[in-house]
Amino acid sequence: MTHKTRDGSEWTPSYLTAIDPVTCIGCGRCFKVCPQGVMTLYGVDDEGKILGAVTQDDEDGFDGDLNRKIMAVEHPGSCIGCNACSRVCPKNCQTHQTAESMAA
Ligand code: SF4
Numbered sequence: 001m002t003h004k005t006r007d008g009s010e011w012t013p014s015y016l017t018a019i020d021p022v023t024c025i026g027c028g029r030c031f032k033v034c035p036q037g038v039m040t041l042y043g044v045d046d047e048g049k050i051l052g053a054v055t056q057d058d059e060d061g062f063d064g065d066l067n068r069k070i071m072a073v074e075h076p077g078s079c080i081g082c083n084a085c086s087r088v089c090p091k092n093c094q095t096h097q098t099a100e101s102m103a104a
């Protein structure tokens with residue numbers, strides 16, 4: 001479905017539908033630019049187990065169990081398809097889809 005920008009140009013939203021948990025380095029860039037709170041950063045231990053959401057006051061690294069961080073699509077329905085998160089991702093690990101491609 002196409003929409004219009006302010007000057008009447010066509011704009012097709014490209015919604016964030018998935019993030020590859022293997023490729024994502026948890027850098028947080030996408031999280032910072034998202035205007036909709038679609039994503040949540042999670043901590044992962046050595047065995048790949050999710051330890052919980054990473055918060056700013058998580059200074060102890062989940063009691064030392066933190067191995068790495070990954071970003072997850074937490075609220076996909078809130079995405080407006082602005083594509084800002086895709087532009088800043090250094091790993092190209094996000095999947096974006098138009099409304100038409102999701103319906104197909
Ligand atoms: S496309 Fe825009 S609204 Fe959707 S997750 Fe990315 S930054 Fe957030």
Ligand code: SF4
Pocket residue numbers: 019023024025026027028029030031070071088089090091092093094
């Ligand atoms: S910008 Fe890319 S690599 Fe960084 S946390 Fe987001 S999805 Fe992961």
